[in-house]
Amino acid sequence: MSRTLRRLLSPSPPPAMQRDTVRLRLDDAEIEVLRVRDPRARRIKLSVDERGARLTLPLRASLSMGERFLEQHRGWLAQQLRHYRSDRMPAPLVPGEPGQLPLRGELLPLHWQEGRYAKLDIDAQGACVQWPARGTPAMLQRLLREFYEAQTRADLGQWLPRYLPGLPRAPTRIRLKVMSSQWGSLAPDGSMALDLALVLGHPAAFEYVLVHELCHLLQANHSPAFWHEVEQRFPAWREQRDYFHLEGRRLKAMLRQLL
Incomplete structure (x- = not known):
C-alpha cells in the first residue's frame, strides 16, 4: 500500500476540544460560563462545581443553541451556584493558620505545631498537624x-x-x-x-x-x-x-x- 493511500485510509485524529467563555447575568451579578465544544459530547450539558459553571456543546450544536440552553436553565444554574457558595466550603488550608478539616460529616478545628516531620493526628481539640519549617x-x-x-x-x-x-x-x-x-x-x-x-x-x-x-x-x-x-x-x-x-x-x- 502506497504512503498516500495509507494516509487516505487511516482514521483522522479527532478534533480537539475548543474552549472559551460566555458571560451571563444572574440576579444582580454577571458570571462567566466556561464553554467547551467537545467532540465526544452527544448532547448539550450544563454542569457546576466549585470552579464555576461549564457549558458543554457537541460538534453539531450551534453557539445560539448553547445560549438558548443557558437561558432555559438560568434558574437551575443560579440555584447550583448558591450551593457552591464559599460559606459551604471550608477555606483552603494554610500552614500555620487555624483551619477546618472535613471528616465523617464534621469540620474539625485544625491547629498546627512545629515538628521535625509532617504528621496529622486527631486530638481532643480536633486535628493537629506537626509541620516542619521547610514544609x-x-x-x-x-x-x-x-x-x-x-x-x-x-x-x-x-x-x-x-x-x-x-x-x-x-x-x-x-x-x-x-x-x-x-x-x-x-x-x-x-x-x-x-x-x-x-x-x-x-x-x-x-x-x-x-x-x-x-x-x-x-x-x-x-x-x-x-x-x-x-x-x-x-x-x-x-x-x-x-x-x-x-x-x-x-x-x-x-x-x-x-x-
Whole structure:
C-alpha cells in the first residue's frame, strides 16, 4: 500500500476540544460560563462545581443553541451556584493558620505545631498537624491523602466483618481513588474501587456505598434482585442515596480542594 493511500485510509485524529467563555447575568451579578465544544459530547450539558459553571456543546450544536440552553436553565444554574457558595466550603488550608478539616460529616478545628516531620493526628481539640519549617504544598497534599486513606481503611475494617459472612466471596482487593462522578465500582475480577471523598461525609452514607458494591458480588446488575440484597443488609439505603444527591458534589469538591 502506497504512503498516500495509507494516509487516505487511516482514521483522522479527532478534533480537539475548543474552549472559551460566555458571560451571563444572574440576579444582580454577571458570571462567566466556561464553554467547551467537545467532540465526544452527544448532547448539550450544563454542569457546576466549585470552579464555576461549564457549558458543554457537541460538534453539531450551534453557539445560539448553547445560549438558548443557558437561558432555559438560568434558574437551575443560579440555584447550583448558591450551593457552591464559599460559606459551604471550608477555606483552603494554610500552614500555620487555624483551619477546618472535613471528616465523617464534621469540620474539625485544625491547629498546627512545629515538628521535625509532617504528621496529622486527631486530638481532643480536633486535628493537629506537626509541620516542619521547610514544609511544601506537595508535602501537605501527600500528608492529607495518607491521613484520609488511613481513616477510610479504619472504617472499612470496622464494617467489612459485619457483611462478608453473607457473601459468596470477599473482594479481591479494595482500591481508594479520587473519582470524578462515581462513589464506588466493582470490577469483574472482584476488585473494588471506592472514592476517597466518602470519608468526608456521614459514615452511614459511606457504609451504604460499601454495602452497595458488596452486593454486586451477588448480583452484577441493578435488578430488583440486587436492590433486595441491599435492602436486606442496609434498610436505610434510600435515605443515604438522597444524602449523596444533596451533598455529593460538595464532598467531591472539598476533596479536590484538599488534594
